[in-house]
Amino acid sequence: MPEKAKRLSGFGRFPWVETHLLRPERIREVPQALSRGPVIGRGLGRAYGDAAVAPGGRTVSSLRLNRFLSFDAERGIVEVEGGVRIDELIRVLLPRGYFPSVVPGTRQVTVAGALACDIHGKDHHRRGSFSRHVLDFELFLPSGDRITVTRERDEALFLATAGGMGLTGFISRLRLRLLPVESAWMRVDTERTKDFEEALERFHASDASYDYSVAWIDCLARGRALGRSVLLRGNFARRSDLDRRRATRPFEAPGGAPWRVPWTAPPGLLRPATVRAFNTAYYHAHPKHARDRLVGLDAFFFPLDRVADWNRLYGPRGFLQYQLVVPEPEGALALRRILERLAAAGAASFLAVLKRFGPAEPGALLSFPRPGYTLALDLPNRGEETFALLRSLDRIVLDAGGRVYLAKDARLDPLTFRRMYPEYERWLAIRRRVDPEGRLASALSRRLEIP
Ligand SMILES: Cc1cc2nc3c(=O)[nH]c(=O)nc-3n(C[C@H](O)[C@H](O)[C@H](O)COP(=O)(O)OP(=O)(O)OC[C@H]3O[C@@H](n4cnc5c(N)ncnc54)[C@H](O)[C@@H]3O)c2cc1C
Incomplete structure (x- = not known):
């Protein structure tokens, strides 16, 4: 199988790593691709940091392993190869009345990548994360062994692979339970909140009425407006919710070709003043309170996909995404401290x-x-200034008993990682069982000193 020397990054375009890219065409070619380490699986490279590239080693793309294998229309179960995209699942299955049970903020991720990061969607409070809807999957180990992993047969390996960042094997096939839906439309309620405490209050008061819930928060607003937000919450529309015209074609909703960022923006394009103006305009563009608007699912789930390659707007040094979770109720205070720090740092x-x-x-x-x-x-990546800020956020998150998301990470240190993920040692024991030589490795696993 040909190998191509490449410099690859994640979606944040930081860091760039030298690797050899392999693209197996058939599942039977996977063992050969895994035969030499360091080696790691890669889907669409939408993890933001350095998770999907093997430094100086082999990065094995799943993108040509993208076949639909079976579909049980009665039970809503689909079996696909690991390189199938959420986008393809939606195109093929929505007209048949099904939608993926969990989708991220972009259609452009593979199902194997979704399991390796155990992604979550706007329905996490209802439906949990991606792995909850995976019935079983096939995993290639570095030894060349090909195993079908189910919760019943090997729960430990199932759990270690969900969120295991590709470090337990190459996922080649999955069986997924789908969500039955009656249309491609959402019934959406929008609320503007004056600050972030009000946003949290609204989540607590009424998230239970919505399958999907999210808030866009203005991180640059200060003082009394700290954390002002726009809440967007909704449910799939039933066919009976649509007018006659829409009800005749319930699975057709406006999509439209994305606008593409044609070049990498010059450094400094996204100055705080520009972003502040954008955030303010976005906030005020939404009504204070609007109920039951009918919105196409692309506009609701994937607004960022309207601008293809928007990651180039951050310029040649790229950007860092930081996603944290902090437990309730103390987490509210931690969030406030984080927002204050971000606003103060501009x-x-x-x-x-x-x-x-x-x-x-x-x-x-x-x-x-x-x-x-x-x-x-x-x-935006401004070098040490940005890293120092993020380290200070790490401390707030840790003190609150929280953690940051590895799928978004490009800079966490090994010790902080271990403190944020107390189950790490148990996970490592399972990884050692399936990859005793530690052949599966990425720039992320090296940085986190995962043996
Ligand atoms: C605009 C945008 C919005 C996003 N929104 C969300 C969100 O709402 N929720 C959320 O949870 N995430 C979100 N993400 C992150 C994204 O969903 C995950 O990083 C996802 O894993 C990316 O899939 P991918 O196919 O691009 O995988 P890659 O980025 O290529 O790889 C991600 C990880 O999966 C592993 N992997 C990939 N393929 C395989 C394989 N065949 N076998 C084993 N391991 C493999 C890689 O080694 C790596 O560790 C978002 C990303 C973007 C760019």
Whole structure:
């Protein structure tokens, strides 16, 4: 199989890492690709940091392993290869009345990547994370062994792979339970809150009425407006909710081709003043309170996909995404401290995302979600200034008993990682069982000193 020398990064375009990219065409070629380390699986490279690249080693792309294998329309179960994208699942299955049970903020991720990061969506409080809807999956180990992993047969390996960042094997096939839906439309309620305490209050008061809930939060607002937010919450519309015209074609909702950022922006394009103006405009563009608007699912779930390659706007040094979760109720104070620090630093972040997680997956090891508040924000990479700021946020998160999300991370240190993920040693014992030589390795695993 040909290997191509490449410099690869994650979605944040930081860091760039030298590697050799392999693209198996058939599942039977995977063992050969894994035969020499360091080696790691890669999907669409939408993890923000350095998780999906093997430094100086082999990065094995799943993108040509993208076949649909079976579909049980009665039970809503689909079996696909690991390189199938959420985008393809939606295109193929929505007209048949099904939607993926958990989707991230972009359609452009693979199902294997989704399991390796155990991704969450706006419905985490209702439906948990991605792995909850995985019935079983096939894993190639560095030894060449090919195993079908179910909760019943090997629960430990199932749990270690969900959120295990590709470090337990190469995921080649998955069986997923889908969500039955009656249309491609959402019934959405919008609320503007004056500050972030009010946003948290609204989550507590009424998240139970919505399957999907999220807030866009203005991280640059200060003083009494600290953390002012726009809450967007909704449910899939039933066919009976649609007018006659829409009800005749319930699975057609406006999409439209994305606008593409044609080049990497010059350094400094996203100055705090620009971002502040954008955030203010976004906040005021929403009504104080609007009920029951009918919105196409792309506009609701994937607004960022409207601008393809928007990550280039951050310029040649790229950017860092920081996503944290802190437990309730103490976490509210930690969030306040974080927002104050960001606002004081004038650290430009386009509207950040705030959400309330539901319970964690039972027995979860490295899977990120824990009950509490999660905040995700983007910061342009300004070198040490940005790293120092993020280290100070790490301390606040740790003190509150929280953690940061590895799928977004490019700079956490080994000790902080271990303190944030107390199940790490148990996870490591399972990894040692399936990869005793530590052949599966990424820039992230090296940085975190995972043996
Ligand atoms: C705009 C945007 C919005 C996002 N929103 C969310 C969100 O709402 N919630 C959320 O949880 N995440 C979110 N993410 C993160 C994203 O969902 C995850 O990082 C996802 O894993 C990316 O999938 P991918 O196919 O690009 O995987 P990659 O980025 O290529 O890889 C991610 C990880 O999966 C591993 N992996 C990939 N393929 C395989 C394989 N075949 N076998 C074993 N391991 C493999 C890699 O080694 C790596 O550790 C978002 C990302 C972007 C860019």
